[in-house]
Amino acid sequence: MSDCCTATSLLPFHQALSMLLGSVTCIEKSETLAITDTLGRVLAHDIESTVNVPPHNNSAMDGYAFAYSSMQQAKSFTLVGKSFAGAPFMGKTKFRECIRIMTGAKIPECCDTVVMQENVRLDHDKVWLTKTVKLHDHVRYAGEDIAKGSIVLTKGKRLNAVDIGLLASLGINTIAVYCKLTAAIFSTGDELRQPGDVLKDGDIYESNRFALKAMLARQGLNIIDLGIIRDNKKAIRDAFMHADRQADIVISTGGVSVGEADYNKEVLAELGEINFWKVAMKPGKPFAFGKLPDSVFFGLPGNPVSALVTFHQLAVPGIMKMQGQQAKPRFSIKAKSIDHLKKSPGRMDFQRGILSVDAHGCAVVHSVKSQGSGILSSLRDANCYIVLAQEQGSVDAGDLVTVQPFDHIITQ
């Protein structure tokens, strides 16, 4: 066990994140699934297209297809056949001949241009052009969506609805995705009661485990819920051992601040290699991270906002890497702060804000009412983090600040 920070030295947020990312690895096991079952799963291989999409030149309009070169001298064409979606024209047009064609129908090789049906006059089997037509009008080309041989989706992509549509369009019905990780979660604290139970004097309903399970579900993990564990060394040891045996990731909340940390620290020191970090972030600060014999461990603070924000900012990127997901920087923008934001240098703040657009179309951000680490309703009201650098002081109203909109893991 190592204690990398003393009470006075806090580990900068980015350093904590890169140490954490440096010590977790992707669980390489994959499985092959029907594409219908892969929403939210992570691709285990690049997907290269073995076909052109669309597979053949086809018409973007209902109309008439012909060879443009034969139009230069011709005012009218003779209708010699038809090409419908799924029932192509099998013959060949000659000079001054055209075919009836419908949207999506294959354009035969002898034709290169389509005229919309609104721009012709029909007289029995004669088709008269009533408007000027340009070469290649209304032609959709083979491979113009996806060319044969191109990489359509890369390894590590978390699959969404569009990706699944793309796979189907290539004729792919099964693919290899990384196996789901399993996370075991428990909360610690003698004061905690399960929602639905009756509160005794001094008790509180526990919320962290429920919110965290929902965040884990959004990341597509299997979850083992070990409930509330008493502040008791044996109970904590049993919980850690049980969790480690069953899961790839073990998550606990509570009991990582000074004093209470003792049981956790003692037990974890015996079982594995754990770092108790005091991360220079607010909300947050106490955060434990390390390895148990068969799992990776994240020890989150008990205060609800701290638990969710440290999980979101530190544990989620680690879990993404373990799941094989491509790393990508958090999306952020600059917005004008409407409020004065109180801050002392020394920690990186993830203040909760409400991002919106003013009458001029510019991004502006309000601070939520309370920034307390126990005020869970502050997260309900917010839609973004206002990220303030470690050494920065207070922000004046009207200053530009960096804003990270919440993603689907924490809200939405």
Ligand code: AMP
């Ligand atoms: P701890 O980190 O255990 O010292 O807890 C810090 C604060 O967070 C205390 O006020 C606890 O009552 C509260 N807390 C701890 N765990 C939870 C939880 N699972 N849900 C809600 N509040 C909690």
Ligand code: MG
């Ligand atoms: Mg506690």
